[in-house]
Amino acid sequence: MFDNKPASLLSLCFLVCVTEGLRTITAEPGQNVTLTCEVNNSEISGLQWTRPDLDPKYVFVYRNGRFDPVKQHPSFKERVELKDSQMKDGDVSVTLKNVTFNDTGTYECRVAQGQTDPLKLNSIVHLRVSAGHTNNGGDSHGRVGLTLGLFFLLLIL
Template sequence: MFFLGFLFVCFFNKISQAVVVEVNEGKMFVLLPCQYSGVIFKNHTVMWTRNDLNPKTVHRQREGGDDLREQNQCYSGRTSIRPGARDTGDFSLTLRKPTESHSGKYTCSITDGQEELTDVQLQVKGQQQTPDENTGVHHASVTTNVFLLLLLCLIMLLLSS
């Protein structure tokens, strides 16, 4: 019974992890986080997308390297994934010289979108902000995780009765 509850929490923790990244326009770059700890198959594809764009591809990396043929023109020459990402599982996206038009919801997925890893909400603030403000990263899932833990406790109490 405890194992079932543990799986329930793990499943919902994976779904609820949304990251908000804020950066001021004019910064050299911003890093959109994406970590993967599962098995990475030989023919893997990592995709960063924005569903509100056409084409929606922000960055694609296959086993042999970057594949930017279908990349949205707004991101041309601005994106990269760290070398050795396959070995470390760190598929974080570097976006150079972010502008307000880059604000939006980004999705990192592996193997042609079959497994969604994370959603990142990027907010690029205009030049009126102080130019030396640091990039902020906030985890929006804290409230959701607390709620899910309370819900799990309630379910376990009901099941043990």
């Protein structure tokens, strides 16, 4: 029983950490939603919002100082824009306009800071579009997952 304790704690920590970074937004069809992502440094050389289950997976791409629509998935054309076009204070959130049921999915925000830095995963947002169940923000800080994770951690100890 005690031999598995460190592995269980490590697994639990991973679950809590992953849950902490996940934001859930629930919206109704036709609404505009903001997929939030922020970085500490306002020097942003690259930004990608992706939805990995799509091909192409790109929702919004910013590089070389401007929006790059070349690889953008067709369903997002003309519907996605930066919340703050200047990305002041490191706000790289995007607004998705006129959401549909097909927009339900998990979105990932990757940011490169500095000219030589690679893109790094910064935020994961799960969007659920359903009729009549709007909370637009959900558990935006992962509090439920963190609370449950800490509860189970205390049970193990």
